[in-house]
Amino acid sequence: MARLLIRFTQSPFSNAKSQDGLDFALAATNYGHDVKVLFENQGVLQLVKAASTKGLKNHTKRLASMPFFDIEECFVCKASADTYDIEQVLANNSLVDELDCEWTTPEEKVALIQSVDHVVTF
Numbered sequence: 001m002a003r004l005l006i007r008f009t010q011s012p013f014s015n016a017k018s019q020d021g022l023d024f025a026l027a028a029t030n031y032g033h034d035v036k037v038l039f040e041n042q043g044v045l046q047l048v049k050a051a052s053t054k055g056l057k058n059h060t061k062r063l064a065s066m067p068f069f070d071i072e073e074c075f076v077c078k079a080s081a082d083t084y085d086i087e088q089v090l091a092n093n094s095l096v097d098e099l100d101c102e103w104t105t106p107e108e109k110v111a112l113i114q115s116v117d118h119v120v121t122f
Contacts, residue, residue, distance in 0.1 A: 001032040005113060007121040008043035012059045018046050021122025022062055029069040036116065037066070038109065039101075040077035043122075047076065047090055047101070064098050074101040075112060 006025045010017040028035050039047055049060050066074070076096065081087040081103075090096050104112065113119055 001034065002118055003034045003116040004028055004036070005116040005119045006035060006037045007119060008037060008039045008046055009041040009121055011042040012046045014042070017122045018043070018059060019062075021120075022059070022066075024120065024122070025066070025071060026069050029071060035069075035071045036073040036075070036112070037071060038075045038077065038104070038112065040080045040109070042080075042084075044076060044080045044084060044086065044090065047096055048086060049095055060095060064095060066099060072100065074099040075104045075109075076101045077109060078103045078105060 004025075006021055006028075008018060008021050010021075012018040025035050025037060046059060046063065066072075076090065078087065081090055090101075
């Protein structure tokens with residue numbers, strides 16, 4: 001099947017796009033697609049553990065379920081983490097460890113995008 005890269009670019013608090021992106025990623029694995037995820041721009045904020053917002057599913061717990069759906073290639077844009085000054089927070093974050101996320105540079109991000117069949121951005 002197809003190799004997909006799901007780009008998470010939105011904060012989990014501003015709108016439902018982060019939830020939609022995660023739903024899409026999990027559903028794609030049910031159809032046999034090889035899914036990789038990339039957290040960049042405001043999307044790196046999804047990896048910061050936070051209390052769940054009233055009326056919304058706990059996004060952190062849902063992200064932690066990705067390995068159960070065979071989503072094992074997880075990447076975090078180092079430049080985005082630097083922009084939000086959260087690199088140290090993410091470096092000591094158990095969610096990042098659970099997902100076994102790799103830090104990427106802009107050059108590695110280009111190579112990652114070129115290595116897949118389709119890129120979907122949320």
